[in-house]
Amino acid sequence: MTEVKDLEALFQARIDAEQKIEPRDWMPEKYRKNLVRQVSQHAHSEVVGMLPEGNWITRAPNLRRKAILLAKVQDEAGHGLYLYSACETLGVTRESTIDDLLSGRAKYSSIFNYPTLTWADIGAIGWLVDGAAIMNQVMLTRTSYGPYARAMVRICKEESFHQRQGYEIMAVLSKGKPEQKAMAQDALNRWWWPSLMMFGPHDSESAHTAESMKWKIKRESNDELRQKFIDRTVQQAEVIGLTVPDPDLKWNEERGHYDHGEIDWKEFWNVVEGNGPCNHERMKARITAHENGRWVREAAAAHASKKTKKKQAA
Amino acid sequence: MSDNPNNWPLWEVFIQSKRGLEHKHVGSLHAADAEMAIENARDVYTRRQEGNSIWVVKAEHIHASLPEDAESLFDPADDKVYRHPTFYTMPEGAKYI
Amino acid sequence: MNDTRFTYTLRLADDLLVLSHRLSEWCGHGPVLEEDIALTNRALDHLGEARNLLQYAGQVEGQGRSDDDLAFLRNERQYRNVKLVEQPNGDYAHTIARSFLFDAYHLPLMQALLKSKDEQLVAIAGKAVKEATYHLRHSSEWMVRFGDGTDESHQRAQTALDDLWTFTGELFVEDDVQKELEKAGIAPASGPIKAAFDSTVNEVLKEATLKRPEDGFMAEGGRDGRHTEHLGYILAEMQYLQRAYPGAEW
Numbered sequence: 140m141t142e143v144k145d146l147e148a149l150f151q152a153r154i155d156a157e158q159k160i161e162p163r164d165w166m167p168e169k170y171r172k173n174l175v176r177q178v179s180q181h182a183h184s185e186v187v188g189m190l191p192e193g194n195w196i197t198r199a200p201n202l203r204r205k206a207i208l209l210a211k212v213q214d215e216a217g218h219g220l221y222l223y224s225a226c227e228t229l230g231v232t233r234e235s236t237i238d239d240l241l242s243g244r245a246k247y248s249s250i251f252n253y254p255t256l257t258w259a260d261i262g263a264i265g266w267l268v269d270g271a272a273i274m275n276q277v278m279l280t281r282t283s284y285g286p287y288a289r290a291m292v293r294i295c296k297e298e299s300f301h302q303r304q305g306y307e308i309m310a311v312l313s314k315g316k317p318e319q320k321a322m323a324q325d326a327l328n329r330w331w332w333p334s335l336m337m338f339g340p341h342d343s344e345s346a347h348t349a350e351s352m353k354w355k356i357k358r359e360s361n362d363e364l365r366q367k368f369i370d371r372t373v374q375q376a377e378v379i380g381l382t383v384p385d386p387d388l389k390w391n392e393e394r395g396h397y398d399h400g401e402i403d404w405k406e407f408w409n410v411v412e413g414n415g416p417c418n419h420e421r422m423k424a425r426i427t428a429h430e431n432g433r434w435v436r437e438a439a440a441a442h443a444s445k446k447t448k449k450k451q452a453a
Numbered sequence: 454m455s456d457n458p459n460n461w462p463l464w465e466v467f468i469q470s471k472r473g474l475e476h477k478h479v480g481s482l483h484a485a486d487a488e489m490a491i492e493n494a495r496d497v498y499t500r501r502q503e504g505n506s507i508w509v510v511k512a513e514h515i516h517a518s519l520p521e522d523a524e525s526l527f528d529p530a531d532d533k534v535y536r537h538p539t540f541y542t543m544p545e546g547a548k549y550i
Numbered sequence: 551m552n553d554t555r556f557t558y559t560l561r562l563a564d565d566l567l568v569l570s571h572r573l574s575e576w577c578g579h580g581p582v583l584e585e586d587i588a589l590t591n592r593a594l595d596h597l598g599e600a601r602n603l604l605q606y607a608g609q610v611e612g613q614g615r616s617d618d619d620l621a622f623l624r625n626e627r628q629y630r631n632v633k634l635v636e637q638p639n640g641d642y643a644h645t646i647a648r649s650f651l652f653d654a655y656h657l658p659l660m661q662a663l664l665k666s667k668d669e670q671l672v673a674i675a676g677k678a679v680k681e682a683t684y685h686l687r688h689s690s691e692w693m694v695r696f697g698d699g700t701d702e703s704h705q706r707a708q709t710a711l712d713d714l715w716t717f718t719g720e721l722f723v724e725d726d727v728q729k730e731l732e733k734a735g736i737a738p739a740s741g742p743i744k745a746a747f748d749s750t751v752n753e754v755l756k757e758a759t760l761k762r763p764e765d766g767f768m769a770e771g772g773r774d775g776r777h778t779e780h781l782g783y784i785l786a787e788m789q790y791l792q793r794a795y796p797g798a799e800w
Binding site: 161163164165210213214217220221224227232233234289290293297433436437439440442443446 | 457459460461463479480481482483485486489497500501517519520521
């Protein structure tokens with residue numbers, strides 16, 4: 140009988156050698172738990188993330204934008220599904236994962252607790268929120284758990300148009316009527332800071348970072364990813380004539396990065412703890428959909444089992 | 454399969470992207486029956502023209518080898534180098550072989 | 551003749567645009583993630599079909615109106631869709647039954663349009679037939695699941711059919727527009743489409759153990775722009791940005 144200690148050493152050696160961990164491999168319980176937490180949180184974020192954007196599908200300003208938005212929100216549903224699938228390989232059913240969300244035990248990205256007030260918010264979400272998410276997701280294509288990494292490869296491939304369509308919306312608005320440009324600037328003002336918060340607390344404050352890095356679940360730290368995002372996005376804002384709402388934002392020649400102002404962490408924790416502008420509505424929408432869907436799921440299952448019985452009898 | 458009728462069984466999905474290629478595992482999904490599984494697979498896994506044919510298999514019907522058996526299953530192939538064409542020395546000048 | 555052809559094309563387009571709008575309301579709220587994705591696919595299919603038809607309608611009219619102009623700048627009385635497609639989503643049985651009744655009409659219509667003397671309509675129908683075939687398969691299967699599934703689902707599906715049946719007569723209306731284009735070989739005759747609709751409905755409902763409602767009073771008016779009150783709200787929502795910022799680019 141191999142000792143757990145030896146198994147752990149073997150496991151870590153495999154990770155250090157950049158080999159993927161596959162579902163049936165031995166893994167430390169903490170690794171599994173850490174992954175379940177992260178992957179399910181990621182899945183919930185995709186699904187809850189459909190709501191703020193879905194809010195504008197019926198009001199999209201032209202048929203092209205409507206088709207793009209529908210396809211994009213549908214992609215989010217698909218991505219949620221890929222991630223729930225990855226979670227199932229860790230031995231947790233979709234049902235129990237969703238129960239965790241609906242009962243409030245599991246979290247999802249706080250960004251989706253902000254409201255989409257104007258059409259420009261659809262642009263800002265694509266550009267900033269998807270832009271921030273992509274930083275994280277590209278890193279995760281190299282994550283140590285095989286099914287998670289494969290899901291991320293698929294997701295990254297599909298996401299490549301998401302950020303572009305958002306930036307295009309912002310670019311068109313910025314060139315449009317003064318009211319449209321103001322709409323775009325207002326959206327940037329409201330979404331900038333919450334987007335930076337998406338990368339999570341500073342490395343020094345982050346509860347899971349060290350362990351996740353050791354196991355190569357995460358491969359770059361919160362602060363590193365955040366910095367990368369800022370450096371890219373500031374330039375993009377300049378190109379379309381919008382101003383990033385941070386008076387302390389300044390290019391630092393020595394570091395080769397932008398310095399930026401401090402994030403309002405009080406707001407961050409407030410939203411995480413459930414007091415964001417839309418926490419309540421988002422959960423209510425998911426619970427309602429789940430409850431209203433119950434009889435539908437039961438009907439399909441009942442029909443399937445009757446059909447099987449008929450076949451067996453024949 | 455879960456006893457709760459509210460939970461549809463899990464299906465593994467295999468997609469053939471082009472005629473002539475093999476069906477490749479792409480992921481899983483939930484469906485009440487096989488028809489629904491195929492339709493869902495079409496919507497979930499072929500939104501960008503990835504598909505030419507779909508297989509779905511109930512996940513419970515898949516049996517997998519155990520990682521701890523990997524050595525005994527696969528290492529014996531290690532020393533059978535004569536199964537590879539590069540093992541053989543061909544006379545210089547011989548063509549099309 | 552061009553006027554009637556314009557009106558006829560709008561009828562085809564508006565059915566799809568309004569139904570797409572209704573289906574898109576489900577996005578993010580479906581009964582299960584897989585079905586959420588399926589419904590959105592339908593919404594996208596219908597939207598694409600509607601755009602092709604609206605673009606063509608604009609060409610037929612010849613006044614330089616784009617698909618967007620026709621979608622966003624016509625009012626309630628200028629929309630030509632049947633009342634069936636503007637009915638609210640209700641529960642999932644209503645949504646599926648509405649699509650099923652529409653699909654059972656739409657597929658044979660698109661198949662028949664393949665023989666139209668209007669080449670553009672033939673081309674548009676050519677693409678739509680494939681999608682419509684899938685749509686009918688999807689909605690038929692769900693009707694059977696509901697009818698055969700549980701007592702609750704059976705009851706809900708029957709109620710939905712009973713509620714929506716009054717809107718099916720309008721699908722086969724024989725008015726001047728229809729007759730004129732039928733004579734010209736552009737619009738297919740309603741008779742055979744109604745026959746195909748009847749046989750699909752009878753077959754699927756039989757398998758689903760659902761009762762085909764009696765043909766009672768049939769609602770009409772949508773084809774002439776006299777709608778139910780629902781359409782006004784759909785357009786108010788759909789057209790809001792175009793109306794609030796006239797002439798803006800998006």
